[in-house]
Amino acid sequence: MSHLALARVGFAHPKAPGTSGAGRAILDQADLDVPRGAFVLLTGPSGAGKSTLLRLFCRLEEPQTGQVLLDGQDVAALAPAQLRRRVSYLQQTPTVIPGSVRANLLLPFSFKAAHGQTPPDDTALATLLDSLAAGDIPLSQEASTLSVGQRQRLCLARALLTRPEVLLLDEPTSALDPESAQAVLRAAESFCLDQGGTVILVSHAEFAPARVTPAPYVLCGGTLCRAGAA
Amino acid sequence: MTAGVLDISLWRLCLALVFSLLAGGCSLALKLGLGRDIAIGTVRTFAQLFLMGWVLGLVFAVDSPWLVLALFLVMAGAAAHTARGRIHEKAVGFAWPMYASMACVYLVVTITVTGAIVHAEPWWKPQYFLPIGGMVLGNSMNSVAVALDRLFSDLRARAAVVEMQLCLGADAAEASADVVRTAIRAGMIPSINSMMAVGLVSIPGMMTGQILGGSDPSQAIRYQIVVMLMIVGATALGSTVLTLVIRRRCFAPGDRPLLR
Structure with missing residues (x-):
């Protein structure tokens, strides 16, 4: 059974208020099957709707037709907070709240959906940051003073702390230097290979993972197809 | 409650229009472009408050x-x-x-x-x-x-x-x-x-x-x-x-x- 799937999904952005005609079409009758533990690399021209596709999986967008499925169940039937703990979407622009790095990392544990979960201690947080080549960032540092690249790694660490089944990564290395980008990609690979998680990664950049062979897909003109397929 | 109030007769009420005329005069002299708004505001003040007075009188009477x-x-x-x-x-x-x-x-x-x-x-x-x-x-x-x-x-x-x-x-x-x-x-x-x-x-x-x-x-x-x-x-x-x-x-x- 697929872990994540699209079944005849159609999606168009709503038209702006006061304008006539249909909204911009992103997906037209799209199908996709992503097995558990797969590593999908999604490419396509700017504006094709790659980010929108990721947002459909965590129900930040709603398809006009068809179904988005997680473990065979329509995501619309799942409680939104629980769905988003299972399917973690990392925004293209890394976003932090005012406060320390520690406060940002522990943010997911302040929500009702995390009731009963024990927040990790400082040692665990530092180890996680270290695995993302961000071990030099003090936990007490104000998060708003971090560089974009450091914020990106902080956001990935925060997403991993929620122990998701699926990671949706939207251009996660676009603001990183090559060394930091490799650290992020290694973390995504490890999530996939060592923890059995599913990864969908959107990237414009040339991407050469060391340990996994990604399933390449291209989104263009509302059609989602396997790269290299006829 | 109204025993201590000094009545304002209608003509003295109209005398208060002097203040609207003063504001209109300023607008004209300084080319503020507010003359029309001052005129409409004055008329509305009279109309709305007279209407409110009439409605309140009616509501008080019906009780x-x-x-x-x-x-x-x-x-x-x-x-x-x-x-x-x-x-x-x-x-x-x-x-x-x-x-x-x-x-x-x-x-x-x-x-x-x-x-x-x-x-x-x-x-x-x-x-x-x-x-x-x-x-x-x-x-x-x-x-x-x-x-x-x-x-x-x-x-x-x-x-x-x-x-x-x-x-x-x-x-x-x-x-x-x-x-x-x-x-x-x-x-x-x-x-x-x-x-x-x-x-x-x-x-x-x-x-x-x-x-x-x-x-x-x-x-x-x-x-x-x-x-x-x-x-x-x-x-x-x-x-x-x-x-x-x-x-x-x-x-x-x-x-x-x-x-x-």
Whole structure:
């Protein structure tokens, strides 16, 4: 059974208020099957709707037709907070709240959906940051003073702390230097290979993972197809 | 209450037009372009207040609770309509929840003041209920407009933070808690500030009216204190209830933000 799937999904952005005609079409009758533990690399021209596709999986967008499925169940039937703990979407622009790095990392544990979960201690947080080549960032540092690249790694660490089944990564290395980008990609690979998680990664950049062979897909003109397929 | 009031005859009332003419003269001399607005404002002041005087006279004469409540609801509708007009958000429909919430909240506040504090007999006695209700509505209308405008603008400005928290498992209420807090605070601050200045900068309207009407200043200040506290309570309750009710409409099913 697929872990994540699209079944005849159609999606168009709503038209702006006061304008006539249909909204911009992103997906037209799209199908996709992503097995558990797969590593999908999604490419396509700017504006094709790659980010929108990721947002459909965590129900930040709603398809006009068809179904988005997680473990065979329509995501619309799942409680939104629980769905988003299972399917973690990392925004293209890394976003932090005012406060320390520690406060940002522990943010997911302040929500009702995390009731009963024990927040990790400082040692665990530092180890996680270290695995993302961000071990030099003090936990007490104000998060708003971090560089974009450091914020990106902080956001990935925060997403991993929620122990998701699926990671949706939207251009996660676009603001990183090559060394930091490799650290992020290694973390995504490890999530996939060592923890059995599913990864969908959107990237414009040339991407050469060391340990996994990604399933390449291209989104263009509302059609989602396997790269290299006829 | 009116025994101590000096009557203003119609021709002396017209004499007050001198002030409008003065304002119009300034506009003409300095080319301010306000002549038309001053003229319309003057006519509307006369027309609206004469109409209100006639309606209040009618309501006082009929002395029916249903008529008093109906008039209060019309006033609440007008207040909500005015507040609605100051907010330019098109993506979220909020007119009817706003009207209903304002009418309910301010009805409760007005009944509490007339029934429990002023001890009007009966609680809907129009001479008390309508002026007090009018003050509650007039002052709270501004706070509601400020709070909702802030809610909508902050949900757009901080859309990335709201969305980030949703992605980490927050529900809509948790993800927008900071925005809601800021909006309610913005709605409440003007009425709290006015408590700080009352009696120092000017003699407030209700107290002025009572003193002109011959009331003992010691009673007039008690009424004014009730009015000030009532307005703070009404703006707090109104801003909170309306912000929370309308916040729910800013998210589609599935906790999807509509403003971004």
